[in-house]
Amino acid sequence: MRCQPTDGKPVYKWLKTNQHCLLCDEPSDSPLALCGDCEAELPWLGSHCLNCALPLPCAGLSCGACLKRPPSFTRIEAAWRYSFPVDSLITRFKHRAQWPLGRLLAELLSHHLQHAFSEGLAKADLLLPVPLSRQRLRQRGFNQTQMLADWLSHSLQLPQTSELLVRHHDTPAQQLLSAAERKRNLRRAFALTDQAPIKGRHVALIDDVLTTGATAESIARLLRKAGAARVDVYCLARTPKPGDL
Template identity: 60%
Template structure:
């Protein structure tokens, strides 16, 4: 005896097709909980440095910082500027544990990366979330970079390794420091896990916001020195230079 009726046509699943936009509360039929008008009004990053994604006035250029001191990472992939309303969404995800906002941004970043993979971007072997200091992890209760990396891993079918890199110091939060202090703050801040094997691999670091790039640089240097063939950086938002409008 069948407990379900015979029906060979496609079944419309209401909960999977009917979404409410997390920004304006309007109903949307998109696959993610954001309506098309709200998505189009996000601060999409336009012209940018070809290496670090710093916002620039012209496309296809390399910023002065990358020309003078080429970073250890190959390429930064980031969809948005760190400005309203994206900065608010990230803050609510990161500091108020409002995970649906993080999940939404993670799904949109997954779509952006898949589009790049289909065109001109090489797929990495593994995703590596930026580790959080132990004290901050205890205070916050979760690592937002690790959550983003898990969502990207599921959507892109790329392995996520949360144990490859460990943070060895409970240094002050990076957002409280200027560029020079950020670099000093990160000296010997990270280490490779014992027995980690990355020789010849293409790795991608995952974080929420890229500001000066000091954290990405420190991690990329460590990975390259340890044998990685290439390191990219995937994040949600990029800040402009200090003093420039977001």
């Protein structure tokens, strides 16, 4: 779509000097548009489930839900809890088209992933952004996960494509539904194209926020059925359980 940025035309002049923090507007002390004080105050995820990244009080454990029913994806890698100010930054990027904020979050997520790779996380062969339906894409004008995938592809030197995974029909917004309703909402919502070269590949889905994991599970099940060797999810933020601040 016209309002979607094209390759080679960045939505933000990403200078290496004279940056100002996009949160406090003070001069940045790093190459990023984020000062050290604001970066330190971001709600970094911390201890979490080894599979679904649900925030937990202790590290190195799997949550009860993943132990009871192992998900189709192997691992979700998220940088932050979905809380202030990350929730506000994602909302402004996603719903108000403030693309510099998305670019900043993608750059920080790429640093998080590079550290995870150095610590032993298996690196994906291919990045797949979670698709929007045609109706939702027309309404919003851009797919935020496609933009994240483009930026991560460049930073991580990994191929990405939006041509293999499609969303058949529009569905009610997931934010308005319960966990059970989310699962029903996504039945047969996604499909792979006939020529999708998935068999034997390690695929990473790109999403902005993971709440119940219903979207990730639906797509991961589809990819595993098509022969994917492993499916991970790279996302910006993970929501905690209700009442768990």
